Amino acid sequence: MSSTVRTRFAPSPTGFLHIGGARTALFSWAYARRHGGTFVLRIEDTDVARSTPEAVQAILDGMRWLGLEADEGPFYQMQRMDRYKEVIQQMLAAGTAYHCYTSKEELDALRAEQEARKEKPRYDGRWRPEPGKTLPEPPAGVQPVVRFRNPTDGVVAWDDQVKGRIEIANAELDDFIIARADGTPTYNFCVVVDDWDMRITHVIRGDDHVNNTPRQINVLRALGAEVPLYAHLSMILGGDGAKLSKRHGAVSVMQYDEDGYLPEAVVNYLARLGWSHGDDELFSREQFVEWFDLDHITPSAAQFNTDKLNWLNAQYIKQADDARLAAEAVARLARRGVVVTDGPAPTAVMALYKERAANLNELADALELFVTEVHPAAEVFAQHLTEPAKAALRSLRARLAEVVWDKAAINQAIKDTMAEHGLKMPQVAIPLRVALLGVPQTPSIDAVVEVFGREAALRRIDRHL
Template identity: 85%
Template sequence: MPATPASRPVRTRFAPSPTGYLHIGGARTALFSWAYARRHGGAFILRIEDTDVARSTPAALQAILDGMRWLGLAHDEGPFYQMQRMERYKDVIRQMLAAGTAYPCYMAAEELDRLREEQRARGEKPRYDGRWRPEAGKILPPPPEGVQPVVRFRNPTTGVVAWDDLVKGRIEIGNAELDDFIIARADGTPTYNFCVVVDDWDMGITHVIRGDDHVNNTPRQINVLQALGAEVPLYAHLSMILGDDGTKLSKRHGAVSVMQYFDDGYLPEAVINYLARLGWSHGDAEVFSRQQFVEWFDLDHITPSAAQFNTEKLNWLNAQYLKKADDAFLAAEVANRLARREVDPETGVSLEAVVALYKDRVANLNELADAVELFVAEVHPAPEVIGQHLTEPARAALASLRRRLAEVAWDKAALAQAIKDTMAEHSLKMPQVAIPLRVAVLGVAQTPAIDAVLEVLGRERVLARLDRHL
C-alpha cells in the first residue's frame, strides 16, 4: 500500500517543461504542491523536465523561474534538470533489462504504423502487440542487422492497476488495456514517462499533485514503480481551468504567462489568493493571506470538477490588496513602472501621498501609475476636454482662484476655503469650479477631493499649471 504523510515526511514536486511559459494552470499546481508541503512541514522540490530538447528554450525556463520567484513559491530543493540525469536513467534501464522487466524491441516505426492501421480497420484499439516481448516457450526472430532497438517496459497483462486519487477518488485501469510502452528510444534517450518515475523514486516524492491531463500516465508510472520495487506516491489530479467563457483556458483568454499578470499590474499576493480559490475552498473565506492559506490547505476540499477563471473576481481581489498595501511599498512599485515608461518619478511630488489618494480607486498598479503620472509629468488635456470645461466663465473663476492660491496657507482646509470663496465671488457651484480646476492641473475631469489633490501637487506646480491655461 502507498505510504501516508504520517509514515513518511511529505515531499511534493513541481515539474514544468521549459517548452512554454508558466501559465495559470501550472502556477496553481505549483501553489497547491508548495502549500501542501508547507502545511505538513515537508519539502517542495522544483524539477525541470527538459528532455524535449527541440522545444525547450532558455527564455521559457527563465520565465518559469521568474514566475515562481514573483509568486513567492520558493523551492526547498532543486531545480533539478532531467537532461543532467541521463546516466541515471540509462543505468536503471540497464538494470530493468537485466531483471527482465524491460526488453529490446526491433519493430520499425513503419511496421508499428501499419499494425495500428490494421487494428483500427478491425475496430480494435491501436496498440503495440508485444511481438518482441519475451515469453516462456516463445521463439523470437533474430534481431535485424543494423537496427537499433527501442526498450519497452514489460507491463503486467493481468489484474488491475488502481489508486485512490486524493481528488478524483478510486481509479482502476485493467492492465490488459495498457501495452508495453517505450521507456527508451532507439538512440538510447529515455522517454518522459520513464524519467518521471525514476525522478519521483530518487527524490522520495510522497505526493504527486498535478493536472488531470496526467491521469492516463499514472497507471503506467505506477506499474514501473512497482517493477522497480519503489514506494508509490499518493496522487492528486487537479481538474482543468476554464476561461471566463466556459471553454478551456488558453492564450486567447489573455495572459500567456504568469509574468503577464505582473506586467498588467497585479500584486502577487492577490494572484496567490485567487489561484488558491480556483477549485479549492475553505468555507466562505474570500480574502486571506498566504500564511492563512497554508494553515487551511488540504486536498480534501479540492473539487474534482473544472474550475472557471473569473477575471472580474481577480480584479476585485487585486483591488482589495491594493487598499491594504503599504503606501511606501506601492510608491516604490509605481516608481519602477513610471521609470519603465521613461517618466521621472523624482520630481518633488510625494509618491506616497499620491498613492494614498488613489489606491482605493484603482484595480491594479498600472492604473495607479497612470494616476501618479499626472502628478509628476507634464499634462496635456485633450482639446475637446479643454473646450468642454475651460470656458470663459470657468477661466475667470480660475483666475480669481489663482490669486488666492498664491497667498493662502498650503493645507487642505485653507485650500478648500479658497475654492469656496471663489465660488461665492462668481456665484458658481462646486462642480463649476472644481471640474475646470481638475482639468487645468491634472488634465482630467475626475479626481479625488480637489483640495487633497492641490495639497499634494504643491503650490509651485499648481500655479504653473494654472498659468498655462490662463
Template identity: 75%
Template sequence: MTTVRTRFAPSPTGFLHIGGARTALFSWAFARHHGGQFVLRIEDTDVARSTPEAVQAILDGMNWLELGHDEGPFYQMQRMDRYKAVIAEMLAAGTAYYCYTQPDELEAIREAQRARGEKPRYDGRWRPEAGKTLPAVPAGVQPVIRFKNPLDGVVAWDDLVKGRIEIANAEMDDLIIARADGTPTYNFCVVVDDWDMRISHVIRGDDHVNNTPRQINILKALGAVVPQYAHLSMILGDDGTKLSKRHGAVSVMQYHEEGYLKEAVINYLARLGWSHGDDEVFSREQFVEWFDLDHITPSAAQFNTEKLKWLNAHYIKQTAPEVLAADIAQRLAQRGVSVAGGPDLAAVIALYRDRASTLVEIADAAAPYYAALQISDELAAQHLTDVARDALAALAGRLQSASWDKAALSAAIKETCTEKGLKMPQLAIPLRVKLLGVTQTPSIDAVLEVFGREAVLQRLG
C-alpha cells in the same frame, strides 16, 4: 510517519501559466503545511521545444509568487546517465526488452487492428515470454526499449482528489521507455525522478491521469515506493471553455505587468478548486495552515477575471501607500516619467488607492502629477473657456497666500465660485483639466493639497 515531499515539474516550453502556477502553489502549500520539502524539477527532455528563456520565465514566475523550493532545480537532461543505468538494470532483470518493430511496421499493425474493430496498439511481437520464439533481429535496425507491462490484473490507486481509479493492465501496451537513439522517454524519466527524489505526494493536473497507471507499474517493477497521487481538474476560462491564451494572460508574470499584487494572485489561485468554508480572502500564512487535499473539488474550476480584480482591489486597499510607491515609481520610470522633484508619491497613491483595481490604474492616475502637462484640444475647448480662465486666475490669486491644507483650499475654491457666480463643477472641472489634463479626480481640495503650492501655481500660470 513518512516525510511529505512534493514536487513541481514543469516542462520549459513556455511560460509559467495559471494552471502550472496553481499546481506549484498546491504542491508548495501541502509541503509547508506538513513541514515537508518542496522540490523543483525542470523536465527539459523535449530538446526541440525547451529553451533557457522558458526556464528563466518559470523561475521568474515562481520567484514573484514567492514559491520557494527546498531542493533543486533539478534538470532531467543532466540526469541521462542515471536513467540509462536504470534501463540497463531493467533489461538485465527482464522487466524491459529490445523491440525492433519499425514505425511503418507498427502503423501497419495498428491499421489491421482498426480494420478488425480492435484498439490500435503494439502487439508485443518482441516481448520475451517462456516458450515464445522471437523474430530474427533485422540487420542495421536500432531497437527501442519497451517496459514489460503486466498482462493481467489491474493497476489501481486511491486518487486524493478523484477517488478510486482502476485500469486493467490488458488496456495498456508495452510502453517505450527509451527511443532508438537511446534517449529515455518522458514517462520513464518521471518515474526515476520521483523514486530518486523520494516524492511522497504527486500533485499535478488531471491531464496526467492516463500516465499514472503506466508510471505506477514501472515503479513497482523497480521495487520503488509508489507515491500518493492527487490530480487537479482543469481550469476553465470565463466563458466556460478550457483556459487558453485567448482568455488573457499567458504567463503569471503578465499579471504582474498588468498591475496585480502577488498576494491577490496567490489568494485567487488558492480558491481555484479548493475551499475553506466560505472564506474568500485570506493570507498566504492562513492558506498554508488550512490547506489540505480533502477540500479540492474534482470538478473543473472556472477562472473569473472580475473576481481576481475584486481581490486585487482589496489587497491594494490593505497595502500602505509607502509600500506601493516603489512599484508605482518603477512603472512610471518604464514610461519615462520620473517622480523626482514632484509631489510625494505615497501621498498621490493614497488619493487613488481606494478606487483602483490594479497598480496600472494607479500609475495611470499618478503619471500626470509628474509628466509634462498635456491638455487635449477637445478638453481645452470644452472646459477652458474665457469664463473658466477668469475664475482660475482669481483662484490662483487666493492660493498665493492660503494655508495649504484641505480646509483652507476648499474655502478658497468656494469663495471663488461665489465671487464669479459659478457652481462648484464649473470651477472644479476646469481646475482638474488645467492641473492634470483630465476631468475626473478625487476631491479637488485633496489634489491641490498633495500637489503643493508651487506646482499648482505653476500649472495655473
C-alpha cells in the same frame, strides 16, 4: 509512505509558466508548507527540440514573482541521463524490460490491421520474452527500443486524492517504450525514476496526466519503489466554459506583473481556482497554507473569472503600503521613459488614488499626471476652461497664494470663490482639475491641491491663465 511530505512541481520548458501551471505549483508548494515538508522543483527538459533556456528562465521568473520558493532544485532531467540509463540496464537484467526490434513499418501495418478489426491500436508483444516462446534472431544493424514489461492480468488502481478511486485493467495497457532506439529515455520513464530518487510522497498535477499514472505506478512497482499519493487537479476553463486560452488569461504569469497585478492578489486568486475554505475570498498566503488540504479541491473544472481577479487586486492595492505602491508606480513610469525627479511625493499620490485603482498601471498613470507637464485635450480645454471658469480660477489663485496649506483651508478657499462668483462646486472644481492634471475627474479636489503643494499648483494654474 514516508512521514515527511515531499511534493514536486515539474514543468516542461516548452513555453512560459501559465495560470494552470502556476496553480499546480502553488498547490504543491502549499501542501509541503502546510505539513512542514519539502517542495522540489524539477525541469522536465527531455523534449530537446522544444525546450529552450528562455522558457526555463520564464518559469523561474514566474515562480520567484509568485513567491513559490523551492526547497530543492531546480533539477534538470537532461543532467540525469546516466541515472536513467543505469535503471534501464537494471530492468533489462531483472526481466522487467526487454529489447524490441519491431520496425516503424511493422508497427504501422499492425496498427492498420487492428483498426480494420475495430480494435484499440496497441503493441502486440511480439518481442516480449515468455516462458516457452522462441524469439526470432534480432535483425542485423537495427538498434532496438526498450519496452517495459507491463503486467498482463489484474488491475492497477489508486485512490486519487481529488478524483477518488481509479482502476485500469492491465490488459488495457501495452508494453510502452521506456528508451528510444538512440538510447534516450522517454517521458513516462524519466518521471518515475525522478519521483523515486527524489522520494516524492505526493504528486499534485493536472488531470491531463491521469492516463500516465497507471503506467508510472506499474514501473514504480517493478522497481520496488514506494508509490506516491496522486492528486489530479481538474482543468481551468474560461468564463465561457471553453478551454482556457490567451483571450481568457492563459498568458505568461509575468504578463500579470506587466498588467499591474500584485503577486499576492494572483496567489489568492489561484488558491480559489478549484479549492475553497467555506466562503472565504480574501486571505493571506500564510492563511492559505494553514487552511490548505487536498480534501477541498473540487473534481469539477474551475472557471477563470477576470472580474474576480480584478476585484481581488483592487482589495490588495487598498491594503498595500504606500511606499511599496510608489516604488512600483515609479518603476513603471521609468519603463515608459518618464523619470520622476520633482513634483509631489509619489507616496502622497498613492494614498490619494489607491482606493480607486484596479491595478498598478492605473496608479502609474495617476502619478504621471502629477510629474509631467500635461496638456489637456483641445475639446476638454474648450469645454471646461471657459472665460467664466478662468475668472473664478484667477480669484481662487489669489486665495491659494495666501492660505495655510492644508486641505481644510484649501476647501474654504474654493467655497469662498464659489460664493464670490455665484457658482456651484463642479463649476470651480472641474476647471481646476483640468488646469492641474488635464482631466475632469480626480479624487477630492482639495486633497489633490494639497498634494500638489502651493508652488506647483500655482504654477500649473498660471499656465492656463
